[in-house]
Amino acid sequence: MQLDIDIRKTLHSGKRTFQLQVRFQSVSQRIVIFGPSGSGKSLTLKAIAGLMRPDHGHIRLDGETLFDAGAGIDLAPQARKVGYLFQDYALFPHLSVRQNIGFGLKRGWFNPRAAEKSEAVDYWLEALHLSHLAHQMPGELSGGQRQRTALARALVAEPRALLLDEPFAALDPLLRQRMREELDELQRRLQVPMVLITHDPEDVAVFGEQVLALHDGMIAPAEACQPPGVLPARAC
Amino acid sequence: MESAWTALALSLKVAGCATLLNLLLGVGVGFLLARGRFVGRDLLDTVLTLPMVMPPTVLGFYLLVLVGRRGSLGAWLHDSFGINLIFTWQGAVIAASLVAFPLVFKPARAAFEAVDGQLEQAARVLGVSEAAIFFRVTLPLAWRGILAGVLLAFARALGEFGATLMVAGSIPGKTQTLSIAVYEAVQAGQDDVANTLVLITSVVCMVVLLAAGRLAPGRIANQ
Numbered sequence: 001m002q003l004d005i006d007i008r009k010t011l012h013s014g015k016r017t018f019q020l021q022v023r024f025q026s027v028s029q030r031i032v033i034f035g036p037s038g039s040g041k042s043l044t045l046k047a048i049a050g051l052m053r054p055d056h057g058h059i060r061l062d063g064e065t066l067f068d069a070g071a072g073i074d075l076a077p078q079a080r081k082v083g084y085l086f087q088d089y090a091l092f093p094h095l096s097v098r099q100n101i102g103f104g105l106k107r108g109w110f111n112p113r114a115a116e117k118s119e120a121v122d123y124w125l126e127a128l129h130l131s132h133l134a135h136q137m138p139g140e141l142s143g144g145q146r147q148r149t150a151l152a153r154a155l156v157a158e159p160r161a162l163l164l165d166e167p168f169a170a171l172d173p174l175l176r177q178r179m180r181e182e183l184d185e186l187q188r189r190l191q192v193p194m195v196l197i198t199h200d201p202e203d204v205a206v207f208g209e210q211v212l213a214l215h216d217g218m219i220a221p222a223e224a225c226q227p228p229g230v231l232p233a234r235a236c
Numbered sequence: 237m238e239s240a241w242t243a244l245a246l247s248l249k250v251a252g253c254a255t256l257l258n259l260l261l262g263v264g265v266g267f268l269l270a271r272g273r274f275v276g277r278d279l280l281d282t283v284l285t286l287p288m289v290m291p292p293t294v295l296g297f298y299l300l301v302l303v304g305r306r307g308s309l310g311a312w313l314h315d316s317f318g319i320n321l322i323f324t325w326q327g328a329v330i331a332a333s334l335v336a337f338p339l340v341f342k343p344a345r346a347a348f349e350a351v352d353g354q355l356e357q358a359a360r361v362l363g364v365s366e367a368a369i370f371f372r373v374t375l376p377l378a379w380r381g382i383l384a385g386v387l388l389a390f391a392r393a394l395g396e397f398g399a400t401l402m403v404a405g406s407i408p409g410k411t412q413t414l415s416i417a418v419y420e421a422v423q424a425g426q427d428d429v430a431n432t433l434v435l436i437t438s439v440v441c442m443v444v445l446l447a448a449g450r451l452a453p454g455r456i457a458n459q
Contacts, residue, residue, distance in 0.1 A: 051357050077360040090358040094376045104362030109371040157362060 001161055001193030002027055002062050007047055007054035020044070020054075020217040028210035030187065033197040035214035041197035042087075044214070045163050048195065049084050050077035062160060083154030083162040083192075088170055089146045091138035091153075097145075098134040101125065101152045124152040143171045144179055151183070155192070162187075164196040168203065180206050240432050242409050243417040244440075250325055250400075250413055251393035254332035258340040258389050261333075263382060266344025267370075281345075288338040295334055296402025303330065303403075321403070328404035328411055332396040336389035340382075347381025348374065380451055387448035391441050 006023040020040040033041050046052035048059060050066065053074060059067040061082075066075045091100050095111060102112040102121045112118070114135070125131045128148040138146060147167065154162060167183065168176040184206055187194055196207050204211055213220045269281055287295055303310040303321045313319040321327040351374050359369045397415045404411035406420060414437050421430040 049361050051360070077357070078363045078365065080361075081363070082361065084358065084361040086354055086358060088354075090352070090354045092355060092358075092373060103359070103372075104364065107364075107368075109368050111372045111376075153362070 001029060002060070003031065003048075003161075003193075003195070004058070004060040005044070005048070007044070007057035007059060007067075009043065009047070009052070009054045009056075011043075018217060022047075022214070022217070022219050023057075024212055024219055026210050029191065029193045030207050030209035031193075031195045031212065032204050032208040032210070033195065033212045033214055033219075034199070034201075034204050034208070035197075036199055039214045040217040041199075041214050042165055045084075045165055045195065045197050048080075048161075049082055049163055050075060050080050051084075081157070081160050083157065083159035085147075085150050085154055085162065085164045085167050087166045089138075089150035091141075091146060091149055093138055096135050096137055097130055097141070097149050098125065100138065100149055101130075101156055103153060104157045120156050124156050128152045144175050147171070147179055148182075151186070155190070159192065162192050162194040164194060166198055166200075167196065168198075168200065176202075183207075239408060239417070240429065240436065243412055243414045243433065244436055246325065246409075246412065247394055247414040250328045250332055251390055251396075253329045254336060254393040254396075255386060255390040257329065257333045258337055258393075259382075259386050262337065262340030262344050262385070262389075263375075266341045266382070267348050267374075269341070269345045270348035284341060285338045287335050292331075292335055292396070292398025292400075293402055296331060296399035299327075299331060299334065299399065299403050303327070323405045323407065323411060325404065325411055328396075328400045328413065331399035331403045332393035335396050335399050336392040339389040339392055340385045343385030343388075344378070344382045347378035347385075350381065351377045384448050384451045387444055387451065391444040391448070394440060394444070395437070 002025075004025045007020070008022075009020040011018040011020070018040070020043050022040065022044050033044060035041050043052055047054050048061070048066070054067065054069065056069045057067075058065060058069065058071075061080075065071070065073050066080055067073060092103065095103065096114055098121060099112050099114060099116075101124055102116060102118050105118060105120060106112045106116075122131075125134055128151060130145065130148055130152060133141065133145060133149075138149065141149065147170075164183075168179055171179060180203070187207075194207070196203060198204065265284065269277060300322070301307050303313065305311065305314060305320065305322065310321065313321070321330060355373050355377070356369050359373050360366075364372065395415055396413070397419070400411075400413060401416055406412045406416045408417075412420065414433055418430055418433045418437070421427075421433060
């Protein structure tokens with residue numbers, strides 16, 4: 001994955017202003033953006049997905065310009081072909097596991113029917129051990145099952161990059177460890193590039209091929225955080 | 237007795253049409269107020285809520301001024317299309333719609349505001365168009381809240397009296413709805429007719445309220 005980001009955004013909340021100024025380039029398959037809450041991690045991820053519009057700068061993914069303030073380019077989220085895993089998974093509560101996974105494959109104004117067959121959906125149900133839960137509603141699932149459903153929903157569309165927003169924060173510690181291993185294995189198998197944001201050093205240790213430390217909306221030079229596997233020190 | 241059933245049929249027709257009209261307009265306006273960011277949003281909400289607190293006779297008078305033969309809208313409708321709304325059942329529909337409108341758009345707005353915006357964002361990233369997101373995510377999740385309001389509005393439209401009388405009058409078999417027929421029966425001293433009409437009205441309203449109660453928000457098996 002070639003990711004080239006240089007964005008600026010000023011946010012106002014009451015009398016406080018927050019400056020996001022993120023610039024990095026990467027060819028890594030696994031990027032981890034690490035920082036405390038309120039550091040601008042989520043905003044950066046949302047900007048890549050097209051859910052937040054920066055004031056200035058550009059975002060390029062694999063040579064395609066997703067956003068360029070100067071050139072007036074701003075691709076809709078629908079056109080960016082990225083997968084997004086929300087922190088609390090954002091599963092559609094009115095749709096079954098099967099319908100959730102098939103949601104993005106279905107065009108038009110109607111949701112996939114409960115019994116609708118799709119090879120791709122079946123494949124992902126199988127791959128993420130969800131087949132026996134296909135007809136359950138999200139409200140009936142455990143945390144790990146929800147996350148796997150959300151992962152399947154994101155991956156079924158074959159995104160060119162997977163964006164993960166604090167993917168393990170909503171899980172209890174034991175499960176967290178297991179889901180980390182699952183995601184690690186899945187990513188190696190699929191070779192889908194990913195950008196993961198987290199405040200948990202454990203995530204950095206497992207996924208941090210390239211680690212970017214974000215603090216108060218500013219990013220430290222990427223090179224300072226190499227080699228991989230090393231927890232980002234304060235120097236980052 | 238037969239006139240009672242005629243009045244009931246007319247009431248159901250008027251209330252049904254008014255509810256259908258309110259469903260379309262109420263969902264549209266409720267969504268606009270929930271998601272739109274424009275100047276005068278609060279003012280628009282206030283103005284549209286007015287029918288809830290104003291006397292129906294005042295609303296009826298406003299309607300007469302607007303859609304009457306000499307009203308600005310009424311004159312245009314008559315000259316351009318030959319449409320006359322005064323003393324017609326269609327006029328009664330307009331009156332009933334106006335009176336019941338806040339009961340639809342208010343709950344609709346609240347229901348749309350209660351839908352988690354993150355779900356819509358998730359749908360966006362999955363490549364689904366904005367219009368499709370409304371029909372596949374937003375509306376299904378807001379549906380129960382909207383429907384509860386719609387049923388209340390139907391009951392309100394069914395009982396409409398003041399504005400309807402002002403606009404559509406009381407023509408038996410044509411614009412004389414149940415609630416107006418009750419008034420006419422009592423005025424004419426026909427207590428047995430009035431008894432029947434009152435009983436029918438009470439039963440219909442009970443059924444609607446029971447249905448609305450079952451659909452009220454809070455019972456939604458969301459999550």
